[in-house]
Amino acid sequence: MNETAIAQQELEAAPEQQAAVELTGSAALLEALIAEGVDVVFGYPGGAIMPVYDALYDYNDKLNHILVRHEQGGIHAGQGYARTSGKVGVVFATSGPGATNLVTGLADAQIDSTPLVCITGQVFAHLLGTDAFQETDVINITTPVTKWNYQVTDANEIPEAIAKAFYIARTGRPGPVLIDITKNAQIQKFQFKGYTPCNHIRSYRPKPIVREKYIKEAAELINKAEKPFILWGQGVLLGSAEQEFKAFVEKSGIPSAWTILGAGAIPSDHPLNVGMLGMHGNYGPNVLTNECDVLIAIGMRFDDRVTGRLDKYAKQAKIIHLDIDPAEIDKNVKTTVPVWGDCKETLPLLTAAVEQKQHTEWLARFNEFTRQENEAVIDKELHPQTGEMTMGEVIDTLNTLTNGEAVIVTDVGQHQMVACRYAKLNKTRSNVTSGGLGTMGFALPAAIGAKFGTPDRTVVAVIGDGGFQMTIQELGTIMQSGVDVKILILNNQFLGMVRQWQELFNERRYSFVDIQSPDFVKVAEGYGIAGKSISDRADLKGALEAMLNHKGSFLLEVMVTKENNVFPMVPQGCSVSEIRLK
């Protein structure tokens, strides 16, 4: 038994008053993670984080460390884990390039409010600022893309820093936190007095105080409204308020539309779920945004991809905005009534204050737009008359086979919009995608993390041929960890979304969008992952079944029509009501 393991025994034997035991900073870090309930860590070792990995050697039975192939893969896996499990994703990386490789994932997690704690190694404290080997100023590099970050230079700081990190990452509006630990602090022995979780920081108010005044005002507006319309976002999921949300929607009888990160909070086929918002969202929700009289935004942030042109956005409507983040109120859209707070608390108050109603005629307007969209877009996408397959029919067939129970992880581009539009979601936390940052290469590693976050569910990564090649190395992570991820590549042999824009707005000047791909099935085979490529419609159902029924990971490449466009579309600079069906 080595030293760490002995200390470990002492720690477990420690009486309740938690007499101090001597631990290294690294061991204290791992103790803190275990105390926070962390069961899986995604990481990649390196010089400046070696003491942590040395300690990890003795914690192998308690912490499942997944060795990724690139730190970006590690952090996206952490994001996928956080998104499906609702817990904080944990990522390890070394100093210098290891830490800078996290930046894209941090930015992605920051803009999509994903709780993460990233631990980076750093050079010895006495070398800070000397341009030491693999030294980068990671604190300053990551400041704009973290909710909080902190550099630890003394082992005594570790328990408290980790406690604060978890508290900040998961409370209020969640976000990524980075703790940079110098190598000396990792090695240093100190008296570890046990781990106390953090539940208060003097200057930090994660939840605004709920004001009854605003609840009352909001309820009055809702009760008087003739054409009310709900927009919901990821806040409902982050607040675990799906039940409260459903109760509110059903009592008030208000048609409700979702942002892509909010998808699945109520099932796709719920009668009051009128569809997806945004640039490639559904017809009705976009057009009727400019016709409703009261707009109720719940846990969403009026992203420009949702609002289109702001000065022509819902100008006729009174706006009620429920958000936990005060900075979101009035940021993009001027609010009539701000309902501050955690929607888990505010929604029940609002539900109690609103009248039971049905907006039959108003809901019928949405259904009429759905009919038009079906005719102009959806029918053609799901039941094409051509020989080539469309992305939509692949997703639709997948829906039938999974019955809407699978977790769909998407990358960025046309396939993402198609998957978000057509995937049937019966459960919450079923749609994992890079929404705000639009990070190509997100899906494959995120799907790995998503599976660890919800091991009992089928996880299907839907990826384009471009995005797949950005983080293709994570096939190695799948190979080594044995995680069961289904990979569905929708290959249109183009960087499809950019091509679509070039077609529509740049006179078909296809500039560097004709991306070539390797034989994906052979690549997968090289990693010991079963695969298949199909291009005939007749093979689609059988191949998807084979993928879903395969024990372990499976890569299915579906060759789809090359120059298909995603419609409807709100062209940039246009109002949501100017959405085009073709």
Added chain:
Amino acid sequence: MEIQKTQASTSLPLGEGQGGAVKQEFNITVYTENQIGLLNRIAIIFTRRKINIDSLNTSPSEIDSIHRFNIVITETEDVVRKLCRQIEKQVEVLKVYYHTNADVIWQEMALYKVPADVIAEKVQVERLLRENGARAVVIRKDYIVFETTGHREETDNLIKVLQPFGLIEFVRSARVAIIKDSEGFNSKLREFERREPGEDVIENEYLNQGQKVFTM
């Protein structure tokens, strides 16, 4: 504070009418923890939006371990309000307030180093210094350091006055500002010394139209 009265209460909604659209000097007061890196976190909120900071002062407040920033920028109220919310969102920031120049009493301190012989020989200079409210801080054989405190024009004025007499060196501080309508500030701030904030901590209050204080 009067900003809420003089500007926000105009008939036009903020950001759409003149109330939010006119660029002017705003004094942003930020109460924070004393934490490494926080200055950067606050500074990048401005730089990200390509907004220049005209003046920045930070020093310990009257409460132990709480620091106070005074930041001066020239922007529209609409932008300033959004900036303040982003600043207050930072974990280690306790409170943020913003005010127009009319709502604060502000001062900048300036030091002037002048050759001693000029002062000794020219009575006129002594009179000029007196007229400008300058005070000698250090008197040496070779030079004298004077200090004045006031608005920018006042400290600028003394430079012009002293220039012909061989001004050796000049330095001016950032702006410090006291908020006119800050009754009870100190006691509210002291609430933060307690672990659990009391009921009367003004929090998330800025949307309350009746309140005169901008704060969250």
